[in-house]
Amino acid sequence: SQQGEEDPQALSIQEGENATMNCSYKTSINNLQWYRQNSGRGLVHLILIRSNEREKHSGRLRVTLDTSKKSSSLLITASRAADTASYFCATAPPGSARQLTFGSGTQLTVLP
């Protein structure tokens, strides 16, 4: 079963635009993580935000977390063609930071 639901399922933008992906989840969490997966490859960790944090930045990435709404968003600013990939959110339950449940992902296409 998958706890996270990403929205939208697919997103297509022009290079230079910003991309926003959303993730909703159902139960309490210890942390929420975002991963990227290029076609035919393994997942790459992007960023981890803990349940007591509201916003986190890493380079061109900005993640927000609203535990009252059980939702998170991933913003990629000034997108590049190389950002084309699938993006997954994953949640870890309280007391088990290593047990991740992944969502079904957002397929991002950045057009040159």
Place this chain on the structure above:
Amino acid sequence: EAGVVQSPRYKIIEKKQPVAFWCNPISGHNTLYWYLQNLGQGPELLIRYENEEAVDDSQLPKDRFSAERLKGVDSTLKIQPAELGDSAVYLCASSESGEQFFGPGTRLTVL
């Protein structure tokens, strides 16, 4: 630093045949995971090891799937016999804290 290594990268077998996947985690990572990923979906956990102990195998179909992690390092995932529905990508990951590091996966096709 070497990442998570998996082999083979691709495997094609006929149904009812056995198949095995191998994973070498990042050195020093005590936690090892096996995931199954269907096309267009996120990874689903099959089993998680803390050192050599399987601490979460509730999603592993134990009638045909088995796994081992000898000496708490390398791990092998086996399917016997394979069914058509087992066609998927099998991902291995390792971690020492919250962040997980994934291997490239083994794409299994069952004919």
